Amino acid sequence: MKIKNVAIEAFRCFDYQSLDFEREDGRLANLIVLYAPNGFGKTSLFDAIEYGVTRSVNRFTKGVYDKDNRVDKKFRKKHSFLFNKNVDTKRNIRVSVHFDGTFKDIDHTFSVAEENLYSAKASKYNDFFKDVILSQEWFDYFIRSTTPEERCNIFFEYFGRRDDLLTYNKELEDVRTELKSFRKSKEEEVKKLSEGLKAEVKGDALHLLQKGLEQYAETGWNLPSYDSINAESIKALYIWIETKTDDIKHVLLVNESRLATISSILNGNSIFATISDLRNDQIRLSDIKEHLQSIKKYRDKQDRLFLILKEQDENIEMKDRIDKEKNVYNYYIANEKKISDLLCRLYRLSEDKRHKEQIVKNVQKKLAVLYKDMEDIQQQIPDVEGNFRAITPVYDNLRTYYDQYRERIVKKEDNAQKLKTSKSHLVQLQVNNKELAASIKVIEAFRKDMEKGIDESLLVQNLYGAQLLAMLDEKKELVEIEKAKSELDNKKKGHELYKSEVQRLVDNSRTIYSEFKNGVCPLCGYDWESIEGLINNIENNHAIDDTLFNLSKQYEEQEKKAKTVRERISDKKNELQETIRYDILAKQEQMSLNDKQIESLAKEICKIEDEMENLEIDIAKYSGRFGDREYEQVKDKIDEEYNDAQRAFSNIKKKETELKNGIEEEEKRLQELQYDIKKLASEYESIQFDDFYQKTKECYKLLNCSLDQKIVEYWKDRSNALSKTLNKVEMSQKGITAEIEEIHNLGINEFDKKSKEDELERLSAEHESVLQTLNKKVVYINKLTKENISIEDTVEKVEECLRQEIDSLKQDQGIQNKLLGELTSFSNLVKNSEEYLGYNTSLKEIDKKKKIIDELDNKLDVLNKEKERLSTYVKTYIDNFFDKMLINKLYNTIDPHPKYKHINFDCDFEKQNPRLCVKMATANGVADEIVPNLYFSSAQINILSFCIFMAKALNAKDDNGEDVNCIFIDDPIQAMDDINVLSVVDLLRNVAFANDKQVLITTHDRNFYELLKKKCPAYIFNSKYFKFLEKGVIVEDD
The missing domain is CATH 1.10.287 (Helix Hairpins)
Incomplete structure (x- = not known):
C-alpha cells in the first residue's frame, strides 16, 4: 500500500491542507521529504494521517497525556485538543487518505464524540499502521529506558503482542513464591513438632485429672466439665488456669502495693502524702x-x-x-466702652479695604481683556504688514515676475522628463549588476564544487551541462577500465599463488620421493623413468608463466587507456576551468562598466534634482497668485489684493493706538487703588500691635469667642x-x-x-x-480507702480510716495465697494429662505435614517446567520478531561505530520482572559484548534505535498479511555527524528506490533537506519535496 494523496481539515495546526504524492508522469513518489523549522506542524502531519487511518494517535494514547487532556477540556467548550482552536467551532475534523488501489481509501469526518482518544467507547482501526510511523521520541524511549525491565514492558506493550505474557509470567512467579513460602512454613512446623517429641507417657494421669475436677468443683471453683479428657479440653483447662492465676497474682500485687503505700503515709515515708x-x-x-x-x-x-x-x-x-x-x-x-469703640474702628477699616480690593479686581479683569486684545492685535500685525510688504514689489514689477514664473514651469517639466529617463537607466544597470553578481557567485560555487570532485550532483546547478556530461562519460569509461584492471589484477594474483603452490609442491616432492628409485607419478600413474625426470618436466612447463605474461600485458594496456582517459578528463576540466575563469572576468568587466555608468548617472540625477528643487522654491513663491491664469486676470487680482492689504494695514495700526491709550489709563487707576489699600492695611496692623487690643484678644480666646460676640x-x-x-x-x-x-x-x-x-x-x-496541694493529697488517700474523706475532715479521722484499710488488705492476702497453692496442684494434674495425650497427636501431625510438603514439591516442579517453557517461547518469539540480519545490515550501512558492528537481543524471563537487554558485539562475538546505553554517544544510540524500528517497518504487514509499503520517519538525524548523515541518506535512497517502498520524511534540518534534494533530485529519482511556509501551511518545493 502506498499513499496517493492526503487532505486534512481543522486538525491541530491545519485549517485546509492537501498533499499530492503523484508525479507529473503518473507515478507515485517513493521518497517524500517535508522541511519545516520546529513548531510548524511536521509531527502533526503524521498525527493527522495516523488519525485518519487508525482513528487514534499512538503517541498520545500511549503517553502520559490523559491528565493533561482533562485539564485542557476546561478551556474548550466542546472540541478536544486535536481540533484547531483558530477555526470556526461549528466545523469538524476531516481526514482523507487515498491509496494506490492496494488498500481501501479513507475519507472520514470526525464527530466531537469521536475526538476523545481517552473515551472508553473509543475503538481502533488498522492498528498495524502504527508500526510504520517512526518517531524520534519512540527511538529514544525504547533504547534509553532506565532498566531492562522497563524495556521489556515497552516491547510487549507497543510491539505487536495481543496476549498478556507479562501478566501470565507474574502470575506464575507469584504462585511459585507463595508455594515456596508455604512449603518453608510447613518444614518449620515439622521441625518444631519433632523437637517437641519425648518418650512415651504412661499411667493414670487422665483418671487423676477427672477426679481433681470433681473435687475442686465441690470447693466452689467455676471449673468447666467434660465427658472425656482430650487435647481440646486440656487446652481449655490451661487457659482457665492461666486466667485464674493471673487474676490472683494481680490481686496480690495490688494489695501489696496498697499496703506499702498506706504504711508509708502513716509512718511519714510517702513522697505524695503523710499524716x-x-x-x-x-x-x-x-x-x-x-x-x-x-x-x-x-x-x-x-x-x-x-x-x-x-x-x-x-x-x-x-x-x-x-x-x-x-x-x-x-x-x-x-472696659466695655473702649472695647466697643475698638471693634467699630476695626470693622470700618476692614470694610473699606474689602471695597477697594473688589474695585482692584474689576480693574485687573478689564486690564486682562485689554492685554488679550493687544496681544491678538500684535500677533496679527506681522501677518498684515507682511502681506502688504509682499504684495507691494509684485504690484510694482508684475510683468517681470509673471514672465519669469512661466519660464521656470517650462524648465521644470523638461528636467522631470530627464530625471525619469536617467533613473530608469540607473535601475536597469543596478539590476544587471545584481544579476551578474549572483551569476558570478553561482559560477564560483560551481567551481568550488567541481574542485571537490566531479559527479552527477553538479548537473543540478544547470551550468556547463555539455562539458560536464562529456567529463562524466569519460569518468564512466575510467570506472570500467579500473574495473577491468581490478579483475586482471585478481586473476594475476590467483595465478601467482597457483605458481607458488606448484613450486612448493615440487620442493616437497624432492623430499617425499627421495626414497623412491622409479619415476612413476603417484597421481596419474605415468612412468617418467625417474623422479628427477618427473620434477624437471613440471619445472619446464611454462603455461602459468605465459598466462601471467599475457595478464600483465593486458593490465599495462588498460593502464595506458586509463592514463589517456585521465589526461582527457584533466584537459576537459582545465578547459572548463578556463571557460569559467573567462566567463567570470567578462561578467566582472561588464559590472565595472556598469558601475562607471551608474556613478555618472547618479551625479547627473543629483544635479537635476538640485536644479528642480530650486525651481520648485521659485515657483512655489508665486504659484498661489499666478497659477494658470492669463496676465490680465493676474493683474486685476493683484490690484485687488494690493488695495485690500493697504486698507487692512492702516486699520490695524489705528486699533493698536487706541488699545495702548486704554491700557495706560487703567494701569494708572490700579496703582492709585493699590496705594489706598496698602494705607488701610498699615492702619489696621498698627491697631493690632496695640497692648489693649492684644489683651482683649487674649480674653476672648480664653472664652473661646470671636471679637464680635457677647x-x-x-x-x-x-x-x-x-x-x-x-x-x-x-x-x-x-x-x-x-x-x-x-x-x-x-x-x-x-x-x-x-x-x-x-x-x-x-x-x-x-x-x-x-489548697491544690491539700486536695491532691486527699484524692490520693481516697483512692486507697473505701471511705470518702474531704479536706475538712480531721487528721485523726483520716488516720483511723487508713489503719482499718490495712487490716482488711492483710486478711484478703491470706485468702489469695491459699487459692494460688491449690491452682499449682491442679496445674500439675493437667500437665501430666497433656504429656500423655500429646505424644501420639504429634506423630500424626508430622505425617500429615510431610504429605503436604510432597504435594507442594510436585506443584513446584510443574510451575518450574511451565516457567522454562514460557521463557523458551518468549526468547524464540523475540528472536523471530526482531529481524537481526536486516537490523545488522541497516546498522552497518550507516556504520556509526568503528568496532561494535552486531546487535543482539537477550530476554531473561527467569525472574518475576522479565528483562530485555539490547547489546552490541564486535566480530569476536558475545565475548566482547557491551550495553550501548553506557558507551554509545547520543547519535549512535539514535542510529541503533532507528535501525531497529526501520527493520520492523520494512517487515510490517496489514491485517490481511500484505506488505505495508509506506514508512513515516519523523526527524531521523538528531545529533548525527556529517558522515552518518550521508550514510542515512544512502540508506533511505536504497529503501525507497531499490526496495520500492514509499518513505515519508519530515526534518527541521535545512542542510539535511537540501542534501536529500541533491542526492535524490526529483528530475532523476521518483521523489517529491515539500516545505512549510508557515505553521500548518505546506507547499510543494520545486
Whole structure:
C-alpha cells in the first residue's frame, strides 16, 4: 500500500491542507521529504494521517497525556485538543487518505464524540499502521529506558503482542513464591513438632485429672466439665488456669502495693502524702485565710481614700478655672466702652479695604481683556504688514515676475522628463549588476564544487551541462577500465599463488620421493623413468608463466587507456576551468562598466534634482497668485489684493493706538487703588500691635469667642453664676478634708497601695497552691480507702480510716495465697494429662505435614517446567520478531561505530520482572559484548534505535498479511555527524528506490533537506519535496 494523496481539515495546526504524492508522469513518489523549522506542524502531519487511518494517535494514547487532556477540556467548550482552536467551532475534523488501489481509501469526518482518544467507547482501526510511523521520541524511549525491565514492558506493550505474557509470567512467579513460602512454613512446623517429641507417657494421669475436677468443683471453683479428657479440653483447662492465676497474682500485687503505700503515709515515708503533711497544710491554710481577710479590709478603706483624694484635686482644678474665667468677665465689664469703640474702628477699616480690593479686581479683569486684545492685535500685525510688504514689489514689477514664473514651469517639466529617463537607466544597470553578481557567485560555487570532485550532483546547478556530461562519460569509461584492471589484477594474483603452490609442491616432492628409485607419478600413474625426470618436466612447463605474461600485458594496456582517459578528463576540466575563469572576468568587466555608468548617472540625477528643487522654491513663491491664469486676470487680482492689504494695514495700526491709550489709563487707576489699600492695611496692623487690643484678644480666646460676640449683660450674669458655683466647691472641699483626716487616723495612707496589692496577690497565690496541694493529697488517700474523706475532715479521722484499710488488705492476702497453692496442684494434674495425650497427636501431625510438603514439591516442579517453557517461547518469539540480519545490515550501512558492528537481543524471563537487554558485539562475538546505553554517544544510540524500528517497518504487514509499503520517519538525524548523515541518506535512497517502498520524511534540518534534494533530485529519482511556509501551511518545493 502506498499513499496517493492526503487532505486534512481543522486538525491541530491545519485549517485546509492537501498533499499530492503523484508525479507529473503518473507515478507515485517513493521518497517524500517535508522541511519545516520546529513548531510548524511536521509531527502533526503524521498525527493527522495516523488519525485518519487508525482513528487514534499512538503517541498520545500511549503517553502520559490523559491528565493533561482533562485539564485542557476546561478551556474548550466542546472540541478536544486535536481540533484547531483558530477555526470556526461549528466545523469538524476531516481526514482523507487515498491509496494506490492496494488498500481501501479513507475519507472520514470526525464527530466531537469521536475526538476523545481517552473515551472508553473509543475503538481502533488498522492498528498495524502504527508500526510504520517512526518517531524520534519512540527511538529514544525504547533504547534509553532506565532498566531492562522497563524495556521489556515497552516491547510487549507497543510491539505487536495481543496476549498478556507479562501478566501470565507474574502470575506464575507469584504462585511459585507463595508455594515456596508455604512449603518453608510447613518444614518449620515439622521441625518444631519433632523437637517437641519425648518418650512415651504412661499411667493414670487422665483418671487423676477427672477426679481433681470433681473435687475442686465441690470447693466452689467455676471449673468447666467434660465427658472425656482430650487435647481440646486440656487446652481449655490451661487457659482457665492461666486466667485464674493471673487474676490472683494481680490481686496480690495490688494489695501489696496498697499496703506499702498506706504504711508509708502513716509512718511519714510517702513522697505524695503523710499524716503530718495533712496536719501542717490545714494549719497553714487557716493562717493564710485570716491574713487575706485583714488585707482586703485595708484595701477597701484605701480605695475610698483614693476616690476622695481625686475629688479634692478635681475641686481645686475647678476653683482655679472659675477664678480665671471670672477675672476675664470682670475685665470686659470694666472696659466695655473702649472695647466697643475698638471693634467699630476695626470693622470700618476692614470694610473699606474689602471695597477697594473688589474695585482692584474689576480693574485687573478689564486690564486682562485689554492685554488679550493687544496681544491678538500684535500677533496679527506681522501677518498684515507682511502681506502688504509682499504684495507691494509684485504690484510694482508684475510683468517681470509673471514672465519669469512661466519660464521656470517650462524648465521644470523638461528636467522631470530627464530625471525619469536617467533613473530608469540607473535601475536597469543596478539590476544587471545584481544579476551578474549572483551569476558570478553561482559560477564560483560551481567551481568550488567541481574542485571537490566531479559527479552527477553538479548537473543540478544547470551550468556547463555539455562539458560536464562529456567529463562524466569519460569518468564512466575510467570506472570500467579500473574495473577491468581490478579483475586482471585478481586473476594475476590467483595465478601467482597457483605458481607458488606448484613450486612448493615440487620442493616437497624432492623430499617425499627421495626414497623412491622409479619415476612413476603417484597421481596419474605415468612412468617418467625417474623422479628427477618427473620434477624437471613440471619445472619446464611454462603455461602459468605465459598466462601471467599475457595478464600483465593486458593490465599495462588498460593502464595506458586509463592514463589517456585521465589526461582527457584533466584537459576537459582545465578547459572548463578556463571557460569559467573567462566567463567570470567578462561578467566582472561588464559590472565595472556598469558601475562607471551608474556613478555618472547618479551625479547627473543629483544635479537635476538640485536644479528642480530650486525651481520648485521659485515657483512655489508665486504659484498661489499666478497659477494658470492669463496676465490680465493676474493683474486685476493683484490690484485687488494690493488695495485690500493697504486698507487692512492702516486699520490695524489705528486699533493698536487706541488699545495702548486704554491700557495706560487703567494701569494708572490700579496703582492709585493699590496705594489706598496698602494705607488701610498699615492702619489696621498698627491697631493690632496695640497692648489693649492684644489683651482683649487674649480674653476672648480664653472664652473661646470671636471679637464680635457677647453683650455686657451676658457677661454679668455669667460672673454671678460662677460666684455661686465657687461657694459650692469650697463647701465640698471642707467635707472631703475632714474625711481624709479620719481615714489617716485609722493608720491608712495612700502611699503603700502597690505593696498591699503585691501582698494580696502573693497570699492569694499561696492560698490557691496550699489548697491544690491539700486536695491532691486527699484524692490520693481516697483512692486507697473505701471511705470518702474531704479536706475538712480531721487528721485523726483520716488516720483511723487508713489503719482499718490495712487490716482488711492483710486478711484478703491470706485468702489469695491459699487459692494460688491449690491452682499449682491442679496445674500439675493437667500437665501430666497433656504429656500423655500429646505424644501420639504429634506423630500424626508430622505425617500429615510431610504429605503436604510432597504435594507442594510436585506443584513446584510443574510451575518450574511451565516457567522454562514460557521463557523458551518468549526468547524464540523475540528472536523471530526482531529481524537481526536486516537490523545488522541497516546498522552497518550507516556504520556509526568503528568496532561494535552486531546487535543482539537477550530476554531473561527467569525472574518475576522479565528483562530485555539490547547489546552490541564486535566480530569476536558475545565475548566482547557491551550495553550501548553506557558507551554509545547520543547519535549512535539514535542510529541503533532507528535501525531497529526501520527493520520492523520494512517487515510490517496489514491485517490481511500484505506488505505495508509506506514508512513515516519523523526527524531521523538528531545529533548525527556529517558522515552518518550521508550514510542515512544512502540508506533511505536504497529503501525507497531499490526496495520500492514509499518513505515519508519530515526534518527541521535545512542542510539535511537540501542534501536529500541533491542526492535524490526529483528530475532523476521518483521523489517529491515539500516545505512549510508557515505553521500548518505546506507547499510543494520545486
